[in-house]
Amino acid sequence: MARYIIKRLIQGIPLLFIISVVLFALMMSVGDPVATMGGRRVTRADDYERLKRQLGLDKPIYVQYIYWLAGNTWTKTDLNGDGVAETPGTRLGILRGDFGTSLVDRRPVMQVIAERIPNTLILMLSGELIVILGALIVGVYSALRQYSALDHVLTAFSFIGYSMPIFFIALISMFVFSYLFKKWGLPYLPTVGMFDPQAGKTFVQVVYHMILPVISMSVVSLASYSRYIRSTMLDVLNQDYIRTARSKGLPRREVIFVHALKNASLPIATIVGLDLPFLLGGAVVTERIFAWPGMGRLFLDHVNRADTPVVMGSLMLVAVAVIVFQILTDVVYAWLDPRIRYD
Amino acid sequence: MLRKSVAYTIFALLVAASMVLSGCGGTPTVVTQISSGDTPAPSPTPVPEKKVATLIFTQEFDNLAPLYSSMWFVWTTWQMFDHWAWEFDSNNEPFPVLVTEIPTIENGGVSADGKVITMHLRKDLKWSDNVPLTAEDFIFTWQMAVSSQNTVATTYPYDMISTVEAPDPQTVVVTFSEPFAPWLANLWHGILPAHILSPIYQADGTIDNAEWIKRPTVGCGPYNFAEWESGSYARFVRNDNYWGTPAKIDEIFIRFVPDDASQVTALKAGDADLGTFISYSDVPGLQDAGLKIVIEPSGYNEFMFFTLNAQKNNPALQDVRVRKAIALAINRDGINTDLHFGLTKTPASFWDALPYYNNPPLTPYPFDPAQAKTLLDEAGWIDTNGDGVREKDGVKLEISHATTIREDRQDVQAVMQQNLADVGIKLDVNPVDDTLFFASYADNGPAARGEYDIQEWSDGPLFPDPDIYYWLCDQIPTDANPTGENWFYICDEQLDSLIKLQSTQVDPVARQATISKINQLFYEKVYIIGMWQDPDVYALGTRLQNVKFSGVTMFYNIAEWDLVP
Numbered sequence: 001m002a003r004y005i006i007k008r009l010i011q012g013i014p015l016l017f018i019i020s021v022v023l024f025a026l027m028m029s030v031g032d033p034v035a036t037m038g039g040r041r042v043t044r045a046d047d048y049e050r051l052k053r054q055l056g057l058d059k060p061i062y063v064q065y066i067y068w069l070a071g072n073t074w075t076k077t078d079l080n081g082d083g084v085a086e087t088p089g090t091r092l093g094i095l096r097g098d099f100g101t102s103l104v105d106r107r108p109v110m111q112v113i114a115e116r117i118p119n120t121l122i123l124m125l126s127g128e129l130i131v132i133l134g135a136l137i138v139g140v141y142s143a144l145r146q147y148s149a150l151d152h153v154l155t156a157f158s159f160i161g162y163s164m165p166i167f168f169i170a171l172i173s174m175f176v177f178s179y180l181f182k183k184w185g186l187p188y189l190p191t192v193g194m195f196d197p198q199a200g201k202t203f204v205q206v207v208y209h210m211i212l213p214v215i216s217m218s219v220v221s222l223a224s225y226s227r228y229i230r231s232t233m234l235d236v237l238n239q240d241y242i243r244t245a246r247s248k249g250l251p252r253r254e255v256i257f258v259h260a261l262k263n264a265s266l267p268i269a270t271i272v273g274l275d276l277p278f279l280l281g282g283a284v285v286t287e288r289i290f291a292w293p294g295m296g297r298l299f300l301d302h303v304n305r306a307d308t309p310v311v312m313g314s315l316m317l318v319a320v321a322v323i324v325f326q327i328l329t330d331v332v333y334a335w336l337d338p339r340i341r342y343d
Numbered sequence: 344m345l346r347k348s349v350a351y352t353i354f355a356l357l358v359a360a361s362m363v364l365s366g367c368g369g370t371p372t373v374v375t376q377i378s379s380g381d382t383p384a385p386s387p388t389p390v391p392e393k394k395v396a397t398l399i400f401t402q403e404f405d406n407l408a409p410l411y412s413s414m415w416f417v418w419t420t421w422q423m424f425d426h427w428a429w430e431f432d433s434n435n436e437p438f439p440v441l442v443t444e445i446p447t448i449e450n451g452g453v454s455a456d457g458k459v460i461t462m463h464l465r466k467d468l469k470w471s472d473n474v475p476l477t478a479e480d481f482i483f484t485w486q487m488a489v490s491s492q493n494t495v496a497t498t499y500p501y502d503m504i505s506t507v508e509a510p511d512p513q514t515v516v517v518t519f520s521e522p523f524a525p526w527l528a529n530l531w532h533g534i535l536p537a538h539i540l541s542p543i544y545q546a547d548g549t550i551d552n553a554e555w556i557k558r559p560t561v562g563c564g565p566y567n568f569a570e571w572e573s574g575s576y577a578r579f580v581r582n583d584n585y586w587g588t589p590a591k592i593d594e595i596f597i598r599f600v601p602d603d604a605s606q607v608t609a610l611k612a613g614d615a616d617l618g619t620f621i622s623y624s625d626v627p628g629l630q631d632a633g634l635k636i637v638i639e640p641s642g643y644n645e646f647m648f649f650t651l652n653a654q655k656n657n658p659a660l661q662d663v664r665v666r667k668a669i670a671l672a673i674n675r676d677g678i679n680t681d682l683h684f685g686l687t688k689t690p691a692s693f694w695d696a697l698p699y700y701n702n703p704p705l706t707p708y709p710f711d712p713a714q715a716k717t718l719l720d721e722a723g724w725i726d727t728n729g730d731g732v733r734e735k736d737g738v739k740l741e742i743s744h745a746t747t748i749r750e751d752r753q754d755v756q757a758v759m760q761q762n763l764a765d766v767g768i769k770l771d772v773n774p775v776d777d778t779l780f781f782a783s784y785a786d787n788g789p790a791a792r793g794e795y796d797i798q799e800w801s802d803g804p805l806f807p808d809p810d811i812y813y814w815l816c817d818q819i820p821t822d823a824n825p826t827g828e829n830w831f832y833i834c835d836e837q838l839d840s841l842i843k844l845q846s847t848q849v850d851p852v853a854r855q856a857t858i859s860k861i862n863q864l865f866y867e868k869v870y871i872i873g874m875w876q877d878p879d880v881y882a883l884g885t886r887l888q889n890v891k892f893s894g895v896t897m898f899y900n901i902a903e904w905d906l907v908p
Binding site for chain 1: 392393397403404405406411412413415418491492494496497502551572573574575576578594596599600601602604605608609611612614643778779781782783785786788805813824826827828
């Protein structure tokens with residue numbers, strides 16, 4: 001297994017290189033970061049040329065990529081525009097752990113990303129936890145009570161949940177549980193942000209403020225996951241070995257949760273394994289609507305400003321996570337199904 | 344079983360760690376006055392709850408340090424923690440802040456040739472760390488603005504200055520190489536603390552990486568910058584060392600909420616005391632919820648700009664009669680009444696928000712389809728084949744129009760299309776994503792390239808200065824001059840000479856006379872059609888009192904704001 005993991009990790013290196021080249025090229029076509037630096041007006045011509053030069057954006061794309069990848073400490077930059085490169089480069093490049101500096105707020109990219117990751121994880125992991133647990137309960141129940149009244153009700157709600165876009169759920173829930181509930185004198189939830197400034201950023205405040213965003217982002221996934229679990233559970237429950245287990249007189253609970261659910265979990269593990277790395281990417285829509293300072297908003301805000309260093313940093317983080325979680329998923333496969341061997 | 348429990352434990356720890364990292368970081372400082380005595384009071388009196396005003400900004404700062412941003416939201420926030428030398432009141436008139444009086448020719452502050460500005464600073468100025476604020480700080484600010492080692496957002500207008508001198512700690516003498524009229528509107532928006540940044544500049548050769556540039560905790564305004572959590576909020580607490588009258592509110596909490604609908608719901612739910620850049624369509628709902636709406640002229644107007652590039656655009660637009668017919672054919676008052684709920688008005692001039700320069704005041708062309716048809720007939724544009732579209736010399740009167748995908752703009756496009764069809768003009772509407780629409784000439788941006796016959800966006804002079812340098816002929820973009828800003832491709836020699844003249848006229852009366860001529864010329868030649876005045880719309884909660892806004896910024900009297908229960 002260890003050999004397999006090392007082999008997969010080594011295979012990931014050229015993959016990451018190709019991903020970085022493609023993403024960098026795409027970012028170059030997103031827009032011009034300097035064009036938006038003029039505030040309400042177009043950036044003045046003199047400032048435009050100066051900033052392009054100072055930020056290294058006047059270089060050909062491949063040079064900019066090399067600087068991003070390997071830094072520019074071996075070269076000099078012409079900061080004063082006299083045509084003579086006089087200032088030594090200071091960028092180390094991601095190969096040396098330097099993801100660069102944001103073009104928007106001029107802070108190190110790793111610092112910008114590090115500030116957002118906890119906020120995203122708290123939201124996304126909570127959401128994922130609710131989705132997995134909720135989907136397991138609903139999916140298993142629906143499979144065991146197929147075509148019962150409650151199964152029909154849950155199926156109907158699943159389709160409704162799956163059909164509604166997240167922004168709609170988010171805005172409606174905010175309007176109802178924050179505005180209308182307050183208006184009606186009922187206990188209400190906060191609208192935006194992570195805490196009430198009067199109370200300060202406490203643990204309780206953060207939990208209180210994440211209720212609506214977590215519920216909003218969970219509804220769609222809960223609906224789809226529960227349908228999937230229902231389907232896989234039904235498949236497994238009709239297998240011969242389940243019938244054998246039952247005929248051997250094993251307790252119902254053991255048959256369902258040890259024999260059926262464990263085997264039904266294989267395809268579910270695939271979905272969860274694919275989902276987990278994207279938790280780092282955040283929930284773009286949910287974070288925007290609830291003003292939650294996570295990775296999704298970071299990505300959106302900085303794409304809009306064509307901030308290549310931050311966007312590349314975010315995307316490469318997700319790319320690395322995808323590769324790592326794919327390997328972890330394979331490991332979990334082997335754990336769930338002893339027949340699977342990688343060595 | 345053991346492995347399962349390990350997995351669950353790891354997962355639980357991840358959630359818990361995230362919550363701890365999120366919940367426990369950056370706990371706000373409680374602003375309370377603490378007695379210097381060691382003995383606690385025997386019967387503690389209840390500490391009054393601190394006054395915290397929550398403001399919503401729809402855009403987040405890019406950088407809070409003066410010189411390092413051109414964002415309007417940042418400019419206005421500087422006034423909270425780092426005063427401008429002079430600021431602008433609700434009539435958009437300058438009033439002295441760091442200086443004792445506004446320099447003028449009459450008081451000797453502006454030299455007769457308009458090249459030298461002499462400013463006298465207040466003697467009681469000090470930074471929040473108790474260091475005196477002097478003329479040296481002004482000199483340092485200028486030096487940093489023009490240093491090639493600093494990646495400031497703009498060097499303008501500091502690059503027009505040849506020297507800044509300090510005969511004494513309270514006197515600043517600014518000398519321009521040429522007379523420079525727009526100095527009053529553009530100079531000294533935020534001052535850099537030399538005592539903090541100068542040693543760093545001496546050591547590093549740049550202030551780009553200075554901690555103060557990222558966290559300007561020392562300032563000279565009524566509030567101190569406390570913290571800024573990216574993507575979430577920024578906090579400003581009252582400056583207890585402020586040289587002026589102390590602020591009434593303890594803390595200003597600015598929350599960044601990018602979604603308009605979320606901002607509206609937060610305001611209605613009472614989760615914020617002030618909302619910014621409210622959409623016209625949200626105004627009635629907010630008023631119904633008890634919020635006060637303030638509409639402040641911003642200096643910007645929504646304009647349709649004719650693009651007169653003979654090689655690219657419809658030749659019909661070269662004829663002023665056709666341009667005037669288009670102005671007469673569009674029911675602009677109707678658009679303002681029906682689509683903007685009567686909250687906006689039709690502008691007549693580039694300088695609607697600067698009445699001093701829109702003098703004598705112009706009146707917008709009326710909605711008069713009959714006169715529009717007459718003008719088009721006179722110009723030789725006739726519908727000969729009865730297809731509803733006029734033509735001349737084999738060219739159809741089909742006009743392309745582009746603007747951004749903003750909802751109200753698309754609604755207006757539909758109205759204009761119908762209005763113009765009624766007089767025999769076919770309008771081809773093109774809503775374009777704003778990032779693509781405003782891309783640079785080098786990136787083939789359609790607006791910069793003048794791809795459409797009529798291009799629409801919100802624009803204005805360098806408010807509160809009346810300058811419109813970007814209409815100059817040498818601002819027309821070309822491959823050799825890709826950063827040109829004259830995206831209208833109009834080179835009018837008379838206009839060109841007048842714009843150049845006004846930029847050198849430091850005498851306000853003489854400048855007003857020149858702007859008046861430009862104003863009239865714009866009107867007669869119909870280079871632009873004003874669609875609506877584009878004010879800044881604010882929503883105020885009931886707790887917030889004494890709030891005044893300027894068209895220039897929103898915090899000029901922030902120290903006087905108050906909160907009532």
